[in-house]
Amino acid sequence: MEYISTRGTAPALGFRDALMAGLAKDGGLYVPRKWPTLSKKQIRALRGKSYQEVAFEILSLFVDGEIADDKLRGMIDEAYATFRHPAVVPLVQVGPNDFILELFHGTTLAFKDVAMQLLARLMDHVLAERGERATIVGATSGDTGGAAIDAFAGRERTDIFILFPHEKVSPVQQRQMTSSSASNVHAIAVKGNFDDCQNLVKEMFNDAAFRDKVKLSGVNSINWARIMSQVVYYFTAALSLGGPDRKISFTVPTGNFGDIFAGYVAKKMGLPIDRLVIATNDNDILARTLKTGRYEMKGVKATTSPSMDIQISSNFERLLFEAYDRDDAAVRRSMDGLKQSGSFEIKEKALKAIKREFRAGRATERQVAATIRETLSVTGYLLDPHTATGVFVAAKNAKPSSPMVTLSTAHPAKFPAAVKSACGIDPALPSWLSDLMQREERFDILEPELKAVETFIGSNARAK
Numbered sequence: 001m002e003y004i005s006t007r008g009t010a011p012a013l014g015f016r017d018a019l020m021a022g023l024a025k026d027g028g029l030y031v032p033r034k035w036p037t038l039s040k041k042q043i044r045a046l047r048g049k050s051y052q053e054v055a056f057e058i059l060s061l062f063v064d065g066e067i068a069d070d071k072l073r074g075m076i077d078e079a080y081a082t083f084r085h086p087a088v089v090p091l092v093q094v095g096p097n098d099f100i101l102e103l104f105h106g107t108t109l110a111f112k113d114v115a116m117q118l119l120a121r122l123m124d125h126v127l128a129e130r131g132e133r134a135t136i137v138g139a140t141s142g143d144t145g146g147a148a149i150d151a152f153a154g155r156e157r158t159d160i161f162i163l164f165p166h167e168k169v170s171p172v173q174q175r176q177m178t179s180s181s182a183s184n185v186h187a188i189a190v191k192g193n194f195d196d197c198q199n200l201v202k203e204m205f206n207d208a209a210f211r212d213k214v215k216l217s218g219v220n221s222i223n224w225a226r227i228m229s230q231v232v233y234y235f236t237a238a239l240s241l242g243g244p245d246r247k248i249s250f251t252v253p254t255g256n257f258g259d260i261f262a263g264y265v266a267k268k269m270g271l272p273i274d275r276l277v278i279a280t281n282d283n284d285i286l287a288r289t290l291k292t293g294r295y296e297m298k299g300v301k302a303t304t305s306p307s308m309d310i311q312i313s314s315n316f317e318r319l320l321f322e323a324y325d326r327d328d329a330a331v332r333r334s335m336d337g338l339k340q341s342g343s344f345e346i347k348e349k350a351l352k353a354i355k356r357e358f359r360a361g362r363a364t365e366r367q368v369a370a371t372i373r374e375t376l377s378v379t380g381y382l383l384d385p386h387t388a389t390g391v392f393v394a395a396k397n398a399k400p401s402s403p404m405v406t407l408s409t410a411h412p413a414k415f416p417a418a419v420k421s422a423c424g425i426d427p428a429l430p431s432w433l434s435d436l437m438q439r440e441e442r443f444d445i446l447e448p449e450l451k452a453v454e455t456f457i458g459s460n461a462r463a464k
């Protein structure tokens with residue numbers, strides 16, 4: 001299996017090199033040259049298997065023999081042993097045809113743990129095999145950072161630097177990032193928003209001298225291995241609801257477009273998916289884009305679902321590549337437009353292709369709060385604000401004939417203030433995190449300037 005860049009001018013790589021590269025050298029994102037497919041018969045054969053077994057069957061198609069099967073199985077088993085639920089990602093029924101896929105039973109209470117626990121092990125394995133070290137960077141609006149720090153803390157071959165927007169994450173998210181005592185962990189509060197953090201990460205990748213000097217690697221969903229790990233739960237959820245002999249719909253609270261792109265990949269692989277619905281908060285750039293065909297940045301608004309307060313939705317680039325029939329020149333033009341003017345137009349044929357695969361909707365702050373309150377009163381189920389965004393949009397896009405699964409991307413205790421203000425309940429952190437808010441914090445505050453960030457990383461990274 002070869003991985004190619006959405007911008008077409010970086011070398012094609014095998015799985016291990018794509019894993020370690022993160023972003024392609026031409027600024028593009030890696031995707032498999034060809035989607036691996038499974039027949040309905042092969043998908044049926046996954047019924048009754050554990051999450052770990054299904055993960056192995058799906059992921060080995062992408063790893064393609066570059067990691068020995070027994071090693072890959074071992075890493076999958078270890079990664080999902082960190083989850084507190086035996087099903088890893090349980091499905092909960094909240095209405096006749098409505099389901100919540102709980103992706104928050106990992107160590108940091110967000111869906112990021114699903115991919116990150118495996119990613120850290122995969123990277124460690126490849127680095128050990130090569131006798132190398134790497135410098136990991138990541139940008140976060142709150143959840144990726146905590147998950148990455150938890151997964152990489154104390155690992156011998158990596159130093160990890162996480163950029164988060166100063167004073168724009170929830171107190172629980174911040175403490176998860178700033179309370180690690182591991183010497184290879186560096187939490188950096190950037191005086192800006194998430195898009196500033198993500199731009200800095202991409203600029204570091206595009207600075208060839210710096211990238212090579214510190215042996216840069218990335219853990220955001222620009223890294224293909226993040227996406228592939230998230231494909232697995234679309235399969236397990238569909239299988240438990242009668243797939244592949246029944247079409248299932250999914251609604252996904254969306255920001256950087258990684259999670260829902262994984263659903264698109266599952267569909268390309270042969271999983272019968274009915275509707276794939278993008279749910280956004282007031283930062284509705286994706287919903288507007290589907291409506292108007294114009295991707296246009298309008299400034300980020302702070303919401304009660306801060307992890308989705310994003311304007312530059314990285315993985316939309318992977319979708320554009322697909323919608324333009326893999327025409328990398330069209331992707332380059334769009335991305336240049338975004339950089340120069342903060343917008344680009346999607347050509348009619350490509351927009352039609354996108355609309356064939358996706359629907360989109362927005363939940364305002366009032367609608368998010370009302371959804372938390374009403375879901376609790378009708379079903380007794382407590383939603384976090386990101387999941388509530390999904391549940392609200394799911395209700396507008398559900399079809400009576402197919403089950404609708406909303407991905408629950410975070411535990412309500414990560415956002416206690418928003419949950420309490422919506423419904424009066426102050427959700428408690430699970431026992432293993434009960435002392436989190438008393439743990440000592442350690443982080444640095446930097447200006448949103450490439451030079452400042454590179455100097456900080458350059459002087460703390462050990463992979464030189």
Ligand SMILES: Cc1ncc(COP(=O)(O)O)c(C=O)c1O
Nearest residue numbers: 143254255256257258259307409
């Ligand atoms: C809790 C939560 N929900 C939803 C999202 C959006 O996911 P994605 O960026 O993959 O679209 C994020 C962050 O990305 C998140 O942390």
Ligand SMILES: N[C@@H](CCOP(=O)(O)O)C(=O)O
Nearest residue numbers: 140141142143144220221307
């Ligand atoms: N919401 C994310 C933003 C980064 O997304 P990623 O999936 O590309 O890592 C976060 O919580 O940090």
